[in-house]
Amino acid sequence: MKKGILLFLVILLIFSSCVKTSPVILNISLYGDIEKLDSSKTFKVQSFEENIQIERYKLKILQEKKLIFEKDITTNFHINLGEIIPGKYTIRIDAYEKDNLILYGEKEALLSYGENNITIYTRFTNGKLVITLSSDGNTITQSKITGTLPASPVNTFIEENKTYIEKEVYPGVWEITIDATLNDNINKNYNTVIEILPSKTKEINFEINNSGITIMPVLPYLEKINNTTAQLDNEGIKLYWDYDLPATFWIYKGSNDFDISFVGTTTNNYFIDKNPLKEKYFYYVNAILDGKESGLTKIDAKKIIDEIFSSNIMYLLFVRSFFDSNNDGIGNLKGITQKMDYLKDLGISVIWLMPIFKATSYHGYDVVDYYNINPEYGTIEDLKELLEKAHENNIKVILDIPLNHSSDENIWFKDAIENTTNSKYWNYYIMSLEEKNEPHWHYKINSKGKKVYYFGIFSPSMPDFNLNNEEVKKLHKEILSYWINYGVDGFRFDAVKHFFGDDWDNGIEDSSKYSQELARYVKSIKKDAIIVGEVYDGNIDTLKKFAPMPVFDFNFMFNIRENFEGKDNLLSTWYKEVNYEEITPNYFPFINNHDLNRFISVLCDEKYKDTYHGTIQFALLNSLLVMLEGLPTIYYGDEIGLKGFKWNGPVYDEPVREPMQWYASQSGEGQTNWTKEIYISNNITFGNANIDGAIYDDPYDGISVEEQENENSLLTYFKTLFNLKKEYYSLSHGTVEILKNWKNLIVLKKTYFSQEALVIFNLDPFYSNNFTIPKDYKQIFYANLNDFTFEKVEKIIEKDTNYIINPRQVYIFIK
Secondary structure (H helix, E strand, C coil): CHHHHHHHHHHHHHHHHHCCCCCEEEEEEEEECCCCCCCCCECCCCCCCCCCECCEEEEEEEECCEEEEEEEECCCCEEECCCCCCEEEEEEEEEEECCEEEEEEEEEEEECCEEEEEEEEEEECCEEEEEEEEECCCCEEEEEEEEEECCCCCEEEEEECCCEEEEEECCEEEEEEEEEEECCCCEEEEEEEEEECCCCEEEEEEEEECCEEEEECCCCECCCCEEEEEEECCCCEEEEEECCCCCEEEEEEECCCCCEEEEEEECCCEEEECCCECCECEEEEEEEECCEECCCEEEECHHHHHHHCCCCCEEEECHHHHCCCCCCCCCCHHHHHHCHHHHHHHCCCEEEECCCEEECCCCCCCEEEEEEECCCCCCHHHHHHHHHHHHHCCCEEEEEECCCECCCCCHHHHHHHHHHHHCCCHHHECEECCCCCCCCEEEEECCCCCEEEEECCCECCECEECCCCHHHHHHHHHHHHHHHHHCCCEEEECCHHHCCCCCCCCCHHHHHHHHHHHHHHHHHHCCCCEEEECCCCCCHHHHHCCCCCCEEEHHHHHHHHHCCCCCCCCCCCHHHHCCCCCCCCCCEEECCCCCCCCHHHHHHHHHCCCHHHHHHHHHHHHHHHHCCCCCCEEECCHHHCCCCCCCCCCCCCHHHCCCCCCCCCCCCCCCCCHHHHHHHHCCCCHHHHHHHCCCCCCCCCCCCCHHHCCCCCHHHHHHHHHHHHHHCHHHHHCEEEEEEEECCEEEEEEEECCEEEEEEECCCCCCCEEEEECCCCEEEEEEECCCCEEEEEEEECCCCEEEEECCCEEEEEEC
């Protein structure tokens, strides 16, 4: 029996020795600090991008800490281990840039014959940070050096009362804070960022003196980057700089010198940030070449960031009706300044002031003096204060400027009437000593008994300028230049359709040419000026003629008012067919203004004869308005549903320009009531107008700011929608593509930089429709205005989803 067993073992041994065993083979993959490995032998991690090159790898196999196998490898991580037999080993990968070990990883593994798939976590080797604190003529009595690496893995250190430290730290962008006290108990602090590379030393010297802390250069270093600028580009914020050396530029951004984050690298002398952030408006550029650095150069882009994160909504404001700071019943400039917080919270980005110049009439469109403020509104200093306060709150201010005509009380016109052809101003106006019995001609008799005829298309009190006179054109440009230099942000040009011509629809070609001249002039003295003209005409071909001067879209206004429950092809993008010569914004849609019956009154009292349904349709149509391209305009009081109809006597436009209602009782600090005196003098008692100065609004009727400061009001709805545009720049600045233009389904796709928005409306009160939302969008807003409910939401669309869009619903999605 024993002999049999022994014979079997001998045969088995001989057989096994004849069988060829497969070698141990490793298939290695790396992760951790290596994000990507390819044939170029590059990897990227944190902010290093492609500036670190792995030139070679070394594979080491250890058993019980003893090296038993070593091999240099390039990109082939399929390795035959030769004579190594199965067992438990430590497998280590080292990565080198030249002779510097910059990355490593190891893992214990049980190897067997054949294929062994091993994944190894890698991490950088530490770099070295050397910090020196010095003081010129003072003693540093206390110091604290704090370092934080906010990126993964998070690291931190604190060194107190040391003027020199040398530390091994993990590579990355470190935030360094220096707090130091000098011998005269003066405390100074400084924040900066320092980039530490693997296996390399970074030295930084801080010099502390009474004026602060500065970074002293450590050789070797490059020249500083010069002539930096930031501009708004179609793709994002474009940074420019001058630099002669062929360096690689590292770009960072932050809210201050301490809170910065890496953006990217470039070898060009420019860089485009396609994803700007509202809170990070400083950019920093560092040039690196052959291990030398220029240090960070700061670029202030706050003005551009403020523009990107504005709502792009203009608020037409009648100063006389808005807010009264001196208790005389008349709104004034100081009153607007006092209400700047209200306007900021409302979410508007531009204030259009109806004329504020010294004038004859209450509305201000008959200007007596183009260089002085209406004394009822305040002083030039009050305007300066208003502009400063508005600009502090990222709100622009434009002036309404009537250049078609002046007041008949203007000194130029009075001199021309009195001295006729001997007056230097005779040719400033369209005048004649011959009798004129044609439309729009009027006359005055001067002190000499002479009848002097003049042309005024609007009124005898508004004589038209003679725009065939180059001196008048020069005068107009001087006026515009004066106010631009004073700090206003642009102009709304009144009645530009009537610059030339002897009747309402004559002279359009010449009028458009002068409008173009004015637009180009303003653009030449203020590149980012807001420019818009009033062409009271719904004909798109007429509106197009005035480009590059943008004009208000009266075609849209007429369309909305006539089709207030929608219609197929309601919207038009005619403005995209026009060359505005880089003037932006160049599209100005609106529904309400100071010359029209207030639209909410039209809906509530004429169309629906029902306040609730009129109000919800008003909210719905204004939702569409403010989500259009360009600079949509709303009229003061729209946000609370202020009402008003024009009259045909004894008052006219006053009822659509009535006081803004701040209080439920219609009385309180700042409440205007200038209309009251006019209504009393004209024996108007309708709506108790002789008591409260408001024909269409009564105390405690729900139409006031005080009464609507709740969660479910028209005011809160407008605020929510307007401020949503300040959060998402595709909503405020996006170019529009109309995906659906149906009566019961309007879908707008808005795109700005890399952000897209889908804005969906159903204007129809009865019929639903549906639309498929592509995956990866995020729903941010929903409104069902039939029951006047609305909310901001955060809902990711994980797959293509069909939405039923019910009557009077609004959806907004972002990607």
